[in-house]
Amino acid sequence: MNNKYVIAALGALVLGAVYWMVVGEKSSQVAEKASDKVKVGFVYLTTPGDHGWTYAHELGRQQVEKHFGDKVETSYVENVPEGPDAARVIRELAKKGNNIIFTTSFGYMDPTIKVAKEFPDVKFEHISGYKRAENVATGNIRYYEGRYVQGIVAGMMTKSNKVGYLASFPIPEVIQGINAFGLGLRSVNPDAELSIIWVNSWYDPVKEADAAKVHIAEGADILAQHTDSPAMLQAAEKAGIYGFGQASDMKAFAPKAQLFSSVNNWGPHYVNKIQKLLDGSWSTGDGPDHWAGNDWVGMADDYLVLTSFDNMPADVAEAAKKAAADIKSGKNKIFTGPIKDNSGTLRVPAGKTLNDGELFTTLDYYVEGVKGKIPG
């Protein structure tokens, strides 16, 4: 073999790959200059193609474009890992002249705070965290409201009294979700048990599918998830059981298995905050620092939307609708005592309702009906 040709060929291959990567990098960032528009940047955890969490944010971004038309210019960066790398991306967006930057995952919390200090004139909105600063606001959706309704449906539907749940990371919103699900489950079925598998990832279709199969093998006949891919629902569909979609409507992936999805509707929140920026009334809210502040919204404002109730008997759908209506009207605050943890200790006395701050700081236990212990 003539080595010179080999080197030349490999050199060309490497150059080609580098060129491709540069072009690919560019095409993943929609953005270019224009002066007196409000520039809005988004940082995405995965790609809009995840059909879950990030897809919901992408729909929100599209709604912003539609609502404001020429007045705004949006751009996003996808596949940004949580952690130190995120700071680099956020800083890059700030340097590019974005006026407001939405960082859309819990793990961007500290990087957002860090970069915000360097750019005092840029506004930052961190989604789902609890740290704020002069120019950093937080926003979040009350996902747990939808999970309570899921718990009710699961409790009425399960025949084995075993319900499986895929969890991502033990952070406040996930624990809130598990406990709300457990409260809903036990409110209709005192024998049902919820078992949790921590996948330790937001998006890992292989592990999500493995965990779903294990739940099914262990006898679960209803599955729920706080992870982002439709893999769990597909496993449920294949096994002929039921489950709930997460963050986006996942019916297309599992038409026979999806009972309903809790869909995150970010559009109104983004439109609202950008409008405030245009009006000059943007603020970080006035709640204490450890909770989501004034922008923690839920089903009442249609920020969390439940899709149609499918694949369930009429009485179950009826109960689900009623529960959803009670949450919307504020009649059911979900975390109202008496609440016992899974060792039987009374944690919230009768008549007391946990406030938003307490939802973030006091939920260090699983409620009755949830098996196991919170890791870490």
Added chain:
Amino acid sequence: MEALILTILLTSVPLIFAATGELVAERSGVLNLGVEGMMLMGAVSAFAATSVLGSPYVGVFAGAVAGAVTAVVFALFALGLATNQVATGLALTIFGSGLSGLVGAPFVGRTVDGLPVFAIPFLADIPVLGNLLFKHDIMAYMSVAFLVIVALFLNRTRAGLVLRAVGNNHDSAHALGYPVLLVRFYAVSFGGMMAGLGGAYLPLVLTPHWSEGMTAGRGWIALALVVFASWIPSRILAGALLFGGITIMQLAGQARGWTIPSQMLSMMPYIATILVLVIIARNRRFALINSPACLGRIYMQNK
């Protein structure tokens, strides 16, 4: 319990593929640490081909070809240019992860119809065993078939003897007139094809998705498995089932509410790998008798 065992069996299949392929490469004296990269290329190609062309069987083929082609890149450097095998293999893993992510970007979030189950007539009707062993997709049967073929090839054929000779002493093999580099080229390519098939199994059977880095360390476990099996094909089967079992049991443990932290359970497959490596290193007669003497050593052919 039966369903759990079934899940463990399926989880083991990609490991059987990748480890069997790597075993052949290593028996010829080449240490290719790029298994993870080759698996990812196999996975993304299988998914893309299935997604575009609509047939999972085309996907199986595409995965095999992609794995082999990636291995050829390794062979060009490590064999053709006699570069350091460890460094080249590591580079191949990085290259494969990056390139598969790039190629796969448009396919994130898509889904495909995976491989159908093919029940073997009569055998599938045996109670319990039929369900566990004879109601699988075609790739699961292939993985075991390949393992048997490789075992027979290495121990019962002349070509297998030549391959082992090349791995044990390339200078002697060369002196006897065997084409050392050509044999290694075939072995490495075969290893790549098998890694590609192992990767293809993930999106075609385990979950009908592509996601970046979806092999999640399986390539490294396959590498450890070869050492675990002390370069004997039949032991790969036991090893793969053990590792598959640990992977699934850490999830099942959580579902059953065991109070061991899940992070601890997630570490189990890796801790087991290290333990096995330590035990094996101490028992030379049992473990190292089949270790190829020229493993990782550079061979320069005289012109």
